[in-house]
Amino acid sequence: MIKMSGIRKAYNTGRIKVEALKGVDLEIGAGEFVSIVGPSGSGKSTLMNIAGCLDVPSDGGYELDGESVEKLNMSQLADIRNKKIGFVFQAFNLLPYATAFENVELPLIFGKVATKKRQDRVVELLGRVGLQDRLGHKPAELSGGEMQRVAIARALANNPKLLLADEPTGNLDSQSGKAIIDLFEELWKSGTTILMITHDFNVAKRTNRVVYLRDGLVVTKAADIAQGIKSWKHDRQFDTA
Amino acid sequence: MFIRQIFRDMRGQKLRSALTLFGIFWGTSALILLGAFGHGIHAHQVKQFHGLGENIVIMWPGRTSMTYQGLPKGRAIYLREEDVSLLKAQIPDLGPISIEYQNWGISLKRGKVILSSQIAGVSAEYGDMRNVIADWGGRFLNETDVNLRRRVCFIGNDLKNDLFGETDAVGQVVEVNGVPFTVVGVMVKKGQDSSYSGRDEDKLFMPYTTSAMMFGHTMADVVVFKAKSLDKHNDVKDQAYKVLGKKYKFDPLDKQALWMWDTAENMEFFSSFFWGFRIFLMMISFATLIVGGIGVANIMYVVVKERSREIGLKLALGAKKGFVLVQFLLETLFITFLGGATGFMFAMGIIRMFPSFDLEEYVGIPSISNVEAIASVSLLMLIGLAAGFFPARRAASLNPVQSLKM
Numbered sequence: 001m002i003k004m005s006g007i008r009k010a011y012n013t014g015r016i017k018v019e020a021l022k023g024v025d026l027e028i029g030a031g032e033f034v035s036i037v038g039p040s041g042s043g044k045s046t047l048m049n050i051a052g053c054l055d056v057p058s059d060g061g062y063e064l065d066g067e068s069v070e071k072l073n074m075s076q077l078a079d080i081r082n083k084k085i086g087f088v089f090q091a092f093n094l095l096p097y098a099t100a101f102e103n104v105e106l107p108l109i110f111g112k113v114a115t116k117k118r119q120d121r122v123v124e125l126l127g128r129v130g131l132q133d134r135l136g137h138k139p140a141e142l143s144g145g146e147m148q149r150v151a152i153a154r155a156l157a158n159n160p161k162l163l164l165a166d167e168p169t170g171n172l173d174s175q176s177g178k179a180i181i182d183l184f185e186e187l188w189k190s191g192t193t194i195l196m197i198t199h200d201f202n203v204a205k206r207t208n209r210v211v212y213l214r215d216g217l218v219v220t221k222a223a224d225i226a227q228g229i230k231s232w233k234h235d236r237q238f239d240t241a
Numbered sequence: 242m243f244i245r246q247i248f249r250d251m252r253g254q255k256l257r258s259a260l261t262l263f264g265i266f267w268g269t270s271a272l273i274l275l276g277a278f279g280h281g282i283h284a285h286q287v288k289q290f291h292g293l294g295e296n297i298v299i300m301w302p303g304r305t306s307m308t309y310q311g312l313p314k315g316r317a318i319y320l321r322e323e324d325v326s327l328l329k330a331q332i333p334d335l336g337p338i339s340i341e342y343q344n345w346g347i348s349l350k351r352g353k354v355i356l357s358s359q360i361a362g363v364s365a366e367y368g369d370m371r372n373v374i375a376d377w378g379g380r381f382l383n384e385t386d387v388n389l390r391r392r393v394c395f396i397g398n399d400l401k402n403d404l405f406g407e408t409d410a411v412g413q414v415v416e417v418n419g420v421p422f423t424v425v426g427v428m429v430k431k432g433q434d435s436s437y438s439g440r441d442e443d444k445l446f447m448p449y450t451t452s453a454m455m456f457g458h459t460m461a462d463v464v465v466f467k468a469k470s471l472d473k474h475n476d477v478k479d480q481a482y483k484v485l486g487k488k489y490k491f492d493p494l495d496k497q498a499l500w501m502w503d504t505a506e507n508m509e510f511f512s513s514f515f516w517g518f519r520i521f522l523m524m525i526s527f528a529t530l531i532v533g534g535i536g537v538a539n540i541m542y543v544v545v546k547e548r549s550r551e552i553g554l555k556l557a558l559g560a561k562k563g564f565v566l567v568q569f570l571l572e573t574l575f576i577t578f579l580g581g582a583t584g585f586m587f588a589m590g591i592i593r594m595f596p597s598f599d600l601e602e603y604v605g606i607p608s609i610s611n612v613e614a615i616a617s618v619s620l621l622m623l624i625g626l627a628a629g630f631f632p633a634r635r636a637a638s639l640n641p642v643q644s645l646k647m
């Protein structure tokens with residue numbers, strides 16, 4: 001599903017050039033449920049954004065679902081984001097003035113789905129995340145967990161093969177966080193490939209693979225991983241590694 | 242569907258849309274009103290200036306300052322009624338001309354009102370030339386009045402108020418030194434910022450023939466005349482010196498034998514002032530446009546900046562750049578158009594209603610040509626559109642990640 005080789009990403013902020021990714025090789029097969037862990041600033045979000053075609057790498061190759069992404073123009077990338085990928089943000093990123101229904105409808109509008117079909121689909125999606133009775137609510141009238149479920153429903157709108165989530169439980173209490181991960185597990189079992197950033201040991205535990213990122217590189221040395229995981233278990237937070 | 246979404250997005254953001262709308266409304270109406278009042282004041286100034294009459298020559302008797310054909314200087318030169326006929330006969334390019342006899346401190350009586358006023362004896366041609374125009378329902382003195390030495394009079398609007406108050410004066414009788422005169426007209430209110438013998442609104446005008454008979458004038462106080470066309474103006478003045486110089490034996494170049502005051506000359510003198518005034522107005526309009534433009538641009542810019550997260554999100558969800566931009570453009574177009582149109586109508590409404598506020602004496606009547614108004618509104622809307630569109634285009638050209646972070 002995802003095949004990255006030698007991915008680099010540099011940010012030019014004035015005089016300082018930050019290299020967020022320094023040559024990441026990563027392969028994720030269809031049907032996997034993978035968590036990305038690593039200290040803050042290690043490049044997790046950068047990697048996720050590139051995986052989701054929200055950003056382009058400075059260097060390296062990226063193949064998504066068998067298609068090389070580097071040569072695509074903005075319009076083609078937009079199509080990929082719309083059809084193949086569902087993105088869940090830590091901060092939900094819902095339009096504040098639109099209802100749950102209208103928020104979920106957006107990717108379907110951009111995907112030019114016909115009105116009737118679109119409306120049925122929105123109702124179905126919100127039902128699937130347990131919000132069938134919240135269609136007309138605006139984000140401000142929803143709890144954090146409910147907002148994130150609206151965001152997940154939105155991410156699933158066009159039936160993407162790949163679901164990407166950047167700390168989806170980061171802004172939630174543990175109860176709502178668990179419900180979100182339950183939902184992810186369900187989606188994974190029904191065939192969606194999921195890549196998720198997390199700081200939470202209990203969340204990472206439930207995925208079938210953990211990728212450990214440090215200083216813009218995937219850590220592969222067994223000893224380093226063991227060291228990281230040890231301190232992680234101790235603190236329940238990976239950051240301290 | 243697309244349009245529906247735009248309206249939903251706008252409805253969802255009522256406050257922001259309303260503020261933007263108001264900003265553009267305000268900018269537009271301020272621009273138009275300023276322009277219109279500028280025009281009005283300008284026109285008012287010009288009218289005031291012409292209150293005495295446009296391009297007329299006022300000629301007084303004087304004293305020679307040069308010796309001529311053996312005659313000494315310092316001789317008094319007088320003007321008489323027959324000089325008017327002489328000038329008419331000798332100068333083909335001469336337009337209207339009138340003798341003017343002035344009588345000061347004449348008692349006027351109407352009912353219980355008695356007052357002292359200034360009286361001018363003039364010809365029928367005097368009215369148009371001197372901008373002494375009859376108000377609705379009346380007329381100025383005519384040829385017959387003059388030929389028959391009728392006891393009729395035309396009165397200034399202020400004098401009319403003093404004598405008659407609110408009641409109609411035309412057809413009524415005023416006693417001039419005890420002799421009854423019929424009022425044939427009342428002067429239309431006018432601006433007059435210069436004079437040679439008091440303000441016309443305070444005067445009573447009667448046929449010069451009647452005046453001569455009543456007060457026994459033989460010498461004119463003033464002769465007022467005008468050339469047939471402005472390009473003959475100086476020519477006619479020179480000719481008048483020649484014709485009268487020949488008759489009264491003074492050097493045609495002796496400008497003190499007869500004094501001439503010339504409102505055309507004044508006009509030339511003041512035209513640089515008006516020119517300056519016009520430039521000043523243009524600068525004000527331009528400054529308003531800039532200020533209005535900056536205001537509108539600023540509003541749009543803030544709106545777009547605030548919304549670049551929204552743009553980023555839509556892009557992240559797979560919206561095409563073009564889709565986002567067209568939505569933004571239409572939305573901006575709608576708001577600027579609505580704001581511009583309501584501002585335009587508001588300003589035009591005020592301009593229409595203005596005459597009923599009774600302030601035109603001070604600032605004139607504001608007016609603006611449709612072309613000018615529409616041009617400035619369009620320009621403002623264009624600025625609004627550009628200010629809304631270009632930042633939006635920039636936001637839409639970034640990576641979704643970047644616009645999401647803005």
Ligand SMILES: Nc1ncnc2c1ncn2[C@@H]1O[C@H](COP(=O)(O)OP(=O)(O)O)[C@@H](O)[C@H]1O
Nearest residue numbers: 011013018020039040041042043044045046047
């Ligand atoms: N837009 C940006 N401009 C400049 N530097 C950035 C930008 N985004 C991220 N970085 C830097 O890149 C590094 C990795 O950031 P990020 O991928 O957000 O890390 P993580 O998500 O693992 O905390 C950090 O040093 C961060 O400061």
Ligand SMILES: [Mg+2]
Nearest residue numbers: 044045046166
């Ligand atoms: Mg991050």
